[in-house]
Amino acid sequence: MSTPLRLGIAGLGTVGGGVVQLLRRNAEIIAARAGRPIEVVAVSARDRARDRGFGLDGLAWHKDPLALAADPALDAVVELIGGAEGPARALVEGALDAGKPVVTANKALLATHGVALAQRLEARGGILGYEAAVAGGIPAIKALREGLAANRISRVAGILNGTCNYILTEMRQKGLAFETVLREAQALGYAEADPSFDIDGVDAAHKLAILAALAFGRPVDLGALHIEGIRHVSALDIALAGELGYRIKLLGIASRSEAGVTARVHPCMVPADSPMAAVEGVFNAVLAEGDAVGRVVLQGRGAGAGPTASAVVADLIDIARGRTAPLWGAASETLDASPAVPMAAHRGAYYLRLMVVDRPGVIADVTGVLRDAQISLESMLQRGRAPDEAVPVVLVTHECEESAMREALARIAALPAVMEPPAMIRIEGV
């Protein structure tokens, strides 16, 4: 067996610990597949004394993660600190500048600084693996960058945040309110104490920005994304979606048309028998549509120590074998310059749910606004009767433009009989 790949790992939280343990547990298999042993020889973390369930004996300890980047005993560095700036970014840039391949699970870093990182790699050579940054253990980066590389991809979409998918699944299955399920998810460790990064769609947006860049061969463009989270999804809307034959999922969707690329993260109504509807709980899924391959769907666990470590170590095996690819699948100078299409130009069907005073003429006022905006209705549904009290009214539209829908919504919200801000959820055929 040839010389080992000597590794330094910065960040020994759940994922870092998972990587150390996976490399130890499957050392023999990994060495056979990598063609050489992969050994952790140095680590960096905030607290050396913390009990992690495994020993650090024999490993060099660097209090400062930047010291890992410079450690001449290391062949490669794994960055699991997280965050687009600060020590994570400094470590990645430092290690690349020192000529060391880097593996990271840092979606924020890639989505924010991906263009500059590609230029850095192209200027000085080097490898930056990030399979673990998107969809955990699902080999989605490798599938898009290598497995489907012959295709012109027209669409990539996915359930990219396990916390949101868990919350939406529990809300549907148990008929519970968002806040109740969120607290439950926090108690179970599926949601953070500050959950905004997940439930406001930011985490999914980082991942979608990465997938879109790979799929379309286009510089990563987080700023162009439309981002909505799931805070405003109510138990009522989930129940009504079920009646209409839909499920509500937080999807990231990027698609390419003649006009350019649209990328958006928001709650969607998807047909209950679609592949995305069947992805429940903490599972993730990534869908790609290519001109040659048609539709490919990959499903698996999107987070957690094991799945994320699986992706990190896969990148390390690639490095040990000498398998590389340009950061975004192709050299920066070949990347597509097609424009980002703003969300206002999006076209699709919409679900609207209003709380209106139950009295004659209200539906006529609402549908009049839609008519004036040239939006045609597919169906209308009024649930329950309660004269002069608020009752839900559901409207499903045919395809229209987002800008027209927003204008109509503002007018509907201003109608005297409309008691709450209208709920709007986009309908997707995925």
Added chain:
Amino acid sequence: MSTPLRLGIAGLGTVGGGVVQLLRRNAEIIAARAGRPIEVVAVSARDRARDRGFGLDGLAWHKDPLALAADPALDAVVELIGGAEGPARALVEGALDAGKPVVTANKALLATHGVALAQRLEARGGILGYEAAVAGGIPAIKALREGLAANRISRVAGILNGTCNYILTEMRQKGLAFETVLREAQALGYAEADPSFDIDGVDAAHKLAILAALAFGRPVDLGALHIEGIRHVSALDIALAGELGYRIKLLGIASRSEAGVTARVHPCMVPADSPMAAVEGVFNAVLAEGDAVGRVVLQGRGAGAGPTASAVVADLIDIARGRTAPLWGAASETLDASPAVPMAAHRGAYYLRLMVVDRPGVIADVTGVLRDAQISLESMLQRGRAPDEAVPVVLVTHECEESAMREALARIAALPAVMEPPAMIRIEGV
């Protein structure tokens, strides 16, 4: 842009034509992702004059595919002739011996001669890509060999033959008999004039042998597979499966236990809400379970010009980029020597459907045989009443050993009241 990868393609049927057209249509994207243009410069096929919908102008023509192997103008060869022996095998071996990387969609060749091919590659160097051999456009080989390489895989399973899945889907959705749907599939081009290779499970077995070798790091072992096709699946059993909450799918399943590896292709009853049940028509799916990643499922089109060409060109892009892996994911000398477990030792639950004379005492005779074989029943169902005529009786067993089931089945078949050979379908929890 650097020098092109100059290609010779042997076999210009559906897939070969698809590869030529894909390389032309997406030439720019492919060159960017491959880092260099990929150009077809020579072809070999039986009939030069046939109208293929694209021109052969400017391409060298070799009547003998072996001449491609020797053509010094070529950097790589694509073998799309098919078959484990004959010109396909001679071409692959000849091209490898001439130092040319080879890409093939030939599952029969890999499943039959995979051990010798690996030794040949290790002795002389060389590359043999076969992503297209399994599950068409789904990047299943890459996922198992690279994406999930950090995992100890305990099980790999899949819907690996689109013809069988199409027939079973149509039988269920339309309530039609096997023979009727087979003729329909032949008319539509989904089944061959001689369909035995598909419907007897041979094609799925080739693919499963390849997946099992990759998943378990074990020499490919087609001879150890248990293979049953779908000829004996009746419309009645499909309807009864539905009543019991199952769907019937032809699955390939390979699993590893302490005792060794079991690999089998046969019709299965899978829960109607399982991911495999949702894969319908000509779609394929591959499922892998790893110790770190958990369950990963990949779905897509398993056959056809576009999906297969997508996989062939992905292999070519890997070659152009210099990305390689050992044929079976690890060097031959590291491959696992764990034994093959015979089908007789398989343990599982079983669905039995008998046609018995409707008279008192028959059920007691049947269940007495099962009791004597130590097989316990989960449920029993008798449909319809027709005194002294044949009526279907369904028995679902708890887990038992295949050898015990076979013995019991032979005794049940010999009972005077049992009018037809019993139907037996294994129940799987996938």
